[in-house]
Amino acid sequence: MLQVTDQSYGFMQIQFLVNSWITYCELKHRKTPLLDFIVPLAEALMASGKLNPQYQRHRGTGRPSKTSLSVGDHLPVTTKTQRRCGKCEQQKKESRTKIMCTMCNVPLCTDCFKPFHS
Ligand SMILES: [Zn+2]
Numbered sequence: 001m002l003q004v005t006d007q008s009y010g011f012m013q014i015q016f017l018v019n020s021w022i023t024y025c026e027l028k029h030r031k032t033p034l035l036d037f038i039v040p041l042a043e044a045l046m047a048s049g050k051l052n053p054q055y056q057r058h059r060g061t062g063r064p065s066k067t068s069l070s071v072g073d074h075l076p077v078t079t080k081t082q083r084r085c086g087k088c089e090q091q092k093k094e095s096r097t098k099i100m101c102t103m104c105n106v107p108l109c110t111d112c113f114k115p116f117h118s
């Protein structure tokens, strides 16, 4: 059974971006820094609503608890590897999470994301 999760969906988008970048460099016969290529493209995609994290999270995963984790500029992202939650670790609790804060660069489980920032 093949199930497309939000995570693999995002991964496919990155693959798509990198592939387009390689094609672009080959076409132009010069090396454009990946970021210079991706940033305007990502902005265009975001404007069209395709790369909007909010939009992705609403794609019927049936778990609405994840929708309002963001605290100001601190956005939670789902990573590929599970790591120990930074806040749980301080409290000597063993808790692993795939979610981390993009701003603080700290892995945080869903229960700790908000308390960590308040
Ligand atoms: Zn935690």
Ligand SMILES: [Zn+2]
Pocket (backbone or CB within 6 Å): 074, 075, 101, 102, 103, 104, 105, 117
């Ligand atoms: Zn943060």
